[in-house]
Amino acid sequence: MIKFFTTLGLSMILCSAIQAQIIKGTVYDQSTRETIVGASISVKEHPGKGVMADAQGRFSLQLQSGETLIVKMIGYKQFQKQYTAVKDGQQINVSLEPGVELQEVMVTASLANSRSKKAIGTNIDHINAAAVVATSNPSSLADIVNGRISGAQVYNTNGKVGMPIRFDIRSSATFSMERDPLIFIDGVRYGNSNTSDINSSQEAMSALNDLPLNDIESIDVIKGPAAAASYGAEAANGVVVIQTKRGLNGKKGIAVNVKYTAGFSELARKYDQFVNNDPLNDFFRKGTEQQLYANITSQIDQNNSIFFSANTNKNAGIVPGNQDNRQTVRTGYDFVKDRFKLSLTAGYVKGKLSIPQSASGRDDAIWNLMRDRTPWPFIAEESWRAIQKEYENDRFTGSLKLAYTFPFEIKAESLVGLDLNRIDGLNYLPYGFLQGTNNTGSKQVSNRRNQNMNWDFKLSRNFVFNPKWQLNLSFLSQLTQASEKVTGISVRNFAVPGISNIASAAEILGTTDNTFEKRTHGLYGEAFLSYDNKLFINAGLRRDVSNMIGRNVASIWYPTVSVAYNVAGMDFLKGKVEEWKFRAAYGESGRLPYPGDAQTAYLVENSSFGTIVKPLRKGNPDIKPERTGEFEIGTDIKIFDQKLSFTYYRQNTRDAIVYTTLLPSLGWPSTLSGDYPENIGKIQGQGLEISYNSRVFTSANKKHSLDIYAIFNQQSNKVINSGGKDILSSVNLIRAGLPAFAFYSNLSEGPVFDAKGVYTGAKEGPLQELGKPFPTYNGSVGFGLQLFNNLRLQSLFTYSKGAKVYNISARNVASQGNNYEAKETLKTQLAALTPGTADYISTATALSKVDGVRGDFIQKADFIRLSNLTLSYDLGDWAKKYTKGVLKRCLVSITGNNLWLTTNYGGAEPQIDSQGGSKRTKGISYLSSDWTAVPAPRTYAFSLNIGF
Incomplete structure (x- = not known):
């Protein structure tokens, strides 16, 4: 047996x-x-x-x-x-x-690595930009980002083409005017400063205008220091990481894609607050856009792939003479063999932007049309149309990335990125046209050379302890350098008509010769521990040194730590929880001091008494970057086809730079003594971000479906310390206990009468807080409807509540002109009444509220906007059939942007800013002021996208 x-x-x-x-x-x-x-x-x-x-x-x-x-x-x-x-x-x-699932999307987790979204301890938003651009026809980066990420508002600050973009990210817990995030495109540190060498900052040329929108594959938005700590001393405003399109992802062969776009734009919201609105509304024209884009991708073999694209774009705005012509070429090459990888990208942009003056001055068009019932009181229309204001620019961006895995599985990566930008500006008044007192012509030219370079070197090693435990260690060195050189000259009084070269001018008004260089070196180390594809713990530390900080400051350290835990297969409300993630993170990053804050400078002049050395600027050898620490906690859950994300964050900014006054007895003249930088400011911010995505309907045959999505943001900030003083610029104030940049001004307290009872003006009350330039609540909501597998309708509504705007346009007209309807109507009524009577006093009281007191024109700017509506139809199957497979893709779409707006704002556009986005300014300046800015236009576009 x-x-x-x-x-x-x-x-x-x-x-x-x-x-x-x-x-x-x-x-x-x-x-x-x-x-x-x-x-x-x-x-x-x-x-x-x-x-x-x-x-x-x-x-x-x-x-x-x-x-x-x-x-x-x-x-x-x-x-x-x-x-x-x-x-x-x-x-x-x-x-x-x-x-491709929500939690499995690869996002840029830090400067060192990209990881699955499920492994990230912070709320990093990922945008499939290629899908957005394919149908919705955006005109700028703002159209792609705004309303598609939580915790941020992104919008063009002026309705002309080529204008700056303003970023309001999270709680805006800073005193700084520079609010733009860092931008990397294919690893290149992108220079995103706006250019206003020959015009105002409100009408500056946006550097982001050079971004190749059709070439963008994806955008990752790192919104706060908790996630951006690895980027160091310049990342407190967040980081935008852009990846462009590459080869065919393993599918051998060649593919060609062509997209043609045509459209027009118009004034979206007509002016109605003036007595004579017609000249202003009739001034705006229909703008036009034509764009032709093509790319070629080729997977040559399993080791080699290549990408090439070309784009030409002609975009005319709604202001006469405003036009942006731009041509772009871009290429990318990837080589992978065994342990070696090479990636190469290169792009070139050639552009010309014409910016006729229409905002912020006596000679701008809108001010002339607004001020008086009879338009053009300061400059004749023919003179305005004759003035040339334009920029020509060339831009090259390129990156080279090498990676090799050495023995012991140590992976080395090196990336060199370069961004070179040449910008030539021209402001030219021809001979014979009168501007002010000058009718013999004037000319201002500027030549700008911007350069941004970064060199990253990384070593990493992945350790597999057993089937459940893994540890990845990374060490990275990053060197960034940015330089600017601007030269220029301004002349007037040409000898004869038709001669406009600089040498022929009789008078030189001034010259410019400025240089600037910023160098920063950072070392970053990171440890990433994972268990069973569920628990992920990350810890990192960055050390930065920079020539922007004081000589007594050796370096700055920025820590980060995060944890993410994923639970799956749980019973929840008798349903199956497909994904449930808990996350928490803490990190710190900074904002560098203003150029020159660390260095003391003197001016050397020659005089009849000999050489004189004068104090020019007092630098602080102890000046440090502003530092923001952020704690973030949240959860992401997916149940059936419902996806909900919840994030709470709290920011604590310290070492905020406050500019104080030096005593003249110390040798610094009073005219120069008010800009001594000190790290004495503190501000706190907090916020809540909720996003919801849901598939609410799918037909049995899978051909019809309906998706809805929504984003809700709440944010606030409060100044803790402003150095014991009030910092006031125009109507914006920094004061302990108030929100940063709170509006602070007078309100009318009623009418003033003379001895005979005749109204003589408004009585100004005491200065008081009147609101803030940032919304308390904002977000978006929209839907995607798919019918018959190939017809798709998409919408995007955006909203905002709690922000105010200083309507300086209306205030200036009310106090200086005769065209403000509310005031002129009451003045007419008052003239027909008898002084001293109850009706007279009542009308005078109403008139005092619109007579020009500043605070009366700080207005609510809540709104709901239909930002985008797109109808697209996929003709791919039809095209394949009738072209016998020659055409592999055919998509047609019709897009409308800014189609509808409801607002309680008294001007034409509630999302506007005369400062034109971020500004390199010492101290504070005014924020959210509507100073005759062009409102956002309504745009329509048709596109045909075909592939071979």
Whole structure:
């Protein structure tokens, strides 16, 4: 009997050994063909027996015929395949496709790494920009980002083409006027300063105008210091990471895509607050846009891929003479072989932007049309139209990235990025046209050379301890350098008509020769620990040095730590929770001092008494970057087809720079003594971000569906310390206990009468807080409706509540002109009444509220806007059929932007800012002021997108 059972057992073991074969394999990234370290490999029928891919991406395990192999890795779609016949020693190569689910989207987690969204401890928003641009026809980066990310408002500050973009990200807990995030495009540190060398900051040329929108593949928005700490001393405003399109992601062959766009724009909201509105409304024209874009992608073989694109764009705005002509070419090359990877990108932009003066001055068009019932009181219309204001610019951006995996699986990566920008400005008044007192012509020219360079070097190593525990260590060095050189000259009084060269002018008004250089070096180390694809812990530390900080400040340290824990398969309200993630993070980053804050400077002049050395600027050798620490906590949940994200953050900004006054007795003249920088300011901010995405309907045949989405943001800030003083600029105030840049001005306290009872003006009350320039609540809501698999309707509504705008246009007209309807109507009524009567006093009281007291024109700016509506139809199947496969893609779309607006603001546009976005300004300046800015236009566009 014993012999029988022994024989039976040996037979079973032998049989099992025969059926269960040992297979070997390698796991690859389908897009890059790089091996994947740490992938989880298991057999569906035996889930407890699994292995992990080693440092070369290799694995081996037992697999029987008929069993199913499962391969999983963070950031990739799950691989699952049944093998009907398995041979011993069989080699299996597994290619994993990057994941597309919400939690499996790869985002830029830090300067050191990109990771799956499920592994990130902060709320980083990812935008599939290629899908947005394919149909919605955005005119600027603001159209892509605004309303699609939580915790931010992004909008053009002026309705002309080529204008600046303002970023209001999270609680705006800073005294600084510079509010733009850092921008990286394919690893290149992108120079995003606006240019106003020959015009006002309100009408500056936006550097973001050079971004190739059709080439953008994705955008990751890092919104706060908790996530941006790895970027160091300039990242407190957040970071925008842009990736452009590449090759065909592993599909061998050549593909061509062509997109043609045509559209027009018009004044969206007519002016109605003036007595004579017609000249102003009739001044605006219909703008036009024509754009032709094409790209070629080729996966030459499994190692080589290439991308090339070309774009030409002609965009005329709603203001006569405002036009932006731009041509762009871009290329990218990727080479991957074994342990080596090379990526190369290069882009060139040539543009010409014409910006006729229409805002902020006596000679601008809108001020002349607003001020008096009879328009053009300060400059004749023909003179205004004759003036040329334009910029010509060339821009090159390029990056070279090399990566190699050394023995012991140490991966080295090096990236060099370069951004070169030449900008030539011209402001020219021809001879014979009168501007002010000058009718013999004038000319101002500027030549600007901007350069941004960054060099990143990284070493990383992934340690696989067992199938559940992994540790990734990274160390990175980053060097950034930015320089500007601006030269210019301004002349007037040409000798004869038709001659306009600089040498022919009789008078030189002034010259410009400015240089600026900023250098920063950062070292960043990061440890990323993961357990069972559920728990992720990240800790990092960055050290920065910069020539912008004082000589007594050796360096600044910025820590970051985050944790994310994912739970799946839980019962929740009798439903199945597909994904549930808890996350928390803390990090710090900064804002560098203003150029020159650290250095003392003197002016050397020659005089009849000899050489004189005069004090010019008192620098602070102890000046440090402003530092913002942020704590963030949140959760993401997916149940059925409902996705909800909740984030709470709290910011604490210290070392905010306050400019104080030096005593003249110390040798600094009173005219120069009010700009001594000190790190004495403190401000706190907090906010709540909620986003919701839902598939509310899917038909049985999967051809029809309806998705809805919504974003809700709440934010606030409060100044804790402003150095014991009030900092006031126009109507904006920094004061302890108030929100930053709070509006602070007088309100009318009623009418003033003379001895005969005749109204003589408004009585100004005491200065008081009158609101803030940032909304308390803002967000978006929209839907995506798909019908018959190929017809799609998309909408985007944006909203804002709690912000105010200083309507300086209306105030100036009321106090200086005769065209403000509310005032002129009451003045007419008052003239028909008898002084001293009750009706006279009542009308005079109403008149005092619109007579020009500043605070009476700080107005609510709540709104709801239909920002985008797009109808698209996919003709791909039809095109393939009738072209016999020549056309592989055909998509037509019609887009409308800014189609509808409801607001309680008294001007034409509630989202406006005369400062034109961020501004390199010492101290504070005024924020959210509507000074004859052009309102956002309504735009319509048609596009045809075909692929071969």
